[in-house]
Amino acid sequence: MREQSLFSWSNRVFRRSVIALALFTVSMILVGFVWLPSVHEDFTVQGLWAGLCRAAGVPAQWGSGARTEEEGASSKVVLVPSMARVGTSAAVGRGATLALNCTMCHGVRGMSVSNSPNLAGQYPEVVIKQLEDYRSGHRSSPIMEAIVNALSEQDVRDLAAYYAFLPKARTAPTLYDETLPALVRVGDPLRNIAPCISCHGGVDQKLGAPWLEGMPKQYLVDQLNAFANGTRRNDPGAQMRNMVREMTAAEIDEVATFYARKASSGEPGAAP
Ligand code: HEC
Numbered sequence: 548m549r550e551q552s553l554f555s556w557s558n559r560v561f562r563r564s565v566i567a568l569a570l571f572t573v574s575m576i577l578v579g580f581v582w583l584p585s586v587h588e589d590f591t592v593q594g595l596w597a598g599l600c601r602a603a604g605v606p607a608q609w610g611s612g613a614r615t616e617e618e619g620a621s622s623k624v625v626l627v628p629s630m631a632r633v634g635t636s637a638a639v640g641r642g643a644t645l646a647l648n649c650t651m652c653h654g655v656r657g658m659s660v661s662n663s664p665n666l667a668g669q670y671p672e673v674v675i676k677q678l679e680d681y682r683s684g685h686r687s688s689p690i691m692e693a694i695v696n697a698l699s700e701q702d703v704r705d706l707a708a709y710y711a712f713l714p715k716a717r718t719a720p721t722l723y724d725e726t727l728p729a730l731v732r733v734g735d736p737l738r739n740i741a742p743c744i745s746c747h748g749g750v751d752q753k754l755g756a757p758w759l760e761g762m763p764k765q766y767l768v769d770q771l772n773a774f775a776n777g778t779r780r781n782d783p784g785a786q787m788r789n790m791v792r793e794m795t796a797a798e799i800d801e802v803a804t805f806y807a808r809k810a811s812s813g814e815p816g817a818a819p
């Protein structure tokens with residue numbers, strides 16, 4: 548009789564155990580990758596490949612499904628340092644012509660005589676961001692939305708260059724050693740209020756933080772209240788909303804009064 552190897556296909560026991568193992572493996576794959584996932588509430592049938600990927604913890608489609616713009620983001624504008632660059636004189640010239648449509652409210656040479664914000668000397672990235680936010684509806688104002696819809700992106704940049712070129716209401720930012728309201732100078736760490744001068748000039752100007760010095764007081768109060776009650780939501784990371792919500796009406800009035808104060812003598816345009 549021929550000696551039969553234990554691991555030969557002609558060995559009945561071996562043949563059966565291989566077949567049994569194969570059947571067992573296939574059924575376990577079905578259980579593990581198809582049946583078990585399907586009884587999970589969030590299961591959606593996407594084929595065996597997706598099932599395998601899910602079980603192994605790898606994405607079925609690399610790269611796709613990357614998170615695009617977040618729902619409810621404060622703005623569509625991505626602030627980049629180049630937006631703060633000084634415009635060319637050609638851009639300033641084109642901006643000056645376009646700005647003839649703005650003087651009625653923002654004043655001749657950007658100094659408002661009503662409660663519209665001053666634009667004179669405003670940082671260019673601020674003008675660009677705010678106008679684009681009105682365009683996309685991230686900041687609402689029926690007047691400004693209508694106006695910006697008639698402007699191209701290039702117009703917006705030229706207007707920003709023109710206004711940045713005009714002299715500011717106050718030429719110097721608030722300095723730390725002046726007698727400033729506490730919130731302006733040091734904020735209130737216990738309430739997570741950072742000092743205004745750490746973003747709005749004086750100690751530092753953060754990209755996108757507007758020049759506030761000399762703004763009409765009512766405009767400042769209105770904007771702070773709009774942040775507090777959420778009607779204005781275009782501040783990145785809700786930085787203004789979070790701080791203003793912690794402030795009392797008296798504090799809002801105090802900081803607005805402070806920033807709206809008239810230029811002291813010695814500065815260009817100051818009352819004698
Ligand atoms: C009919 C009046 C009116 C006209 C005309 C007008 N604006 Fe305005 N603008 C306003 C008012 C009011 C606001 C404040 C709205 C708000 O509360 O958001 C404003 C806000 C702005 C802001 C935001 C400023 C900031 O500090 O946040 C910019 C930038 C601006 N306007 C640019 C322009 C430009 C550029 C033009 C001309 C092409 C123009 N506006 C024409 C009334 C006007």
Ligand code: HEC
Nearest residue numbers: 730741742743746755756757767770781782783786787802
């Ligand atoms: C962490 C930085 C930061 C601090 C601190 C800060 N701000 Fe702001 N603030 C901003 C930025 C950024 C914006 C512009 C938001 C946007 O893109 O619309 C802004 C906008 C504003 C505006 C609207 C101005 C306009 O023309 O649209 C006012 C008013 C204002 N801040 C007042 C204050 C006051 C008052 C304080 C101090 C109590 C303060 N901010 C502290 C970053 C800051």
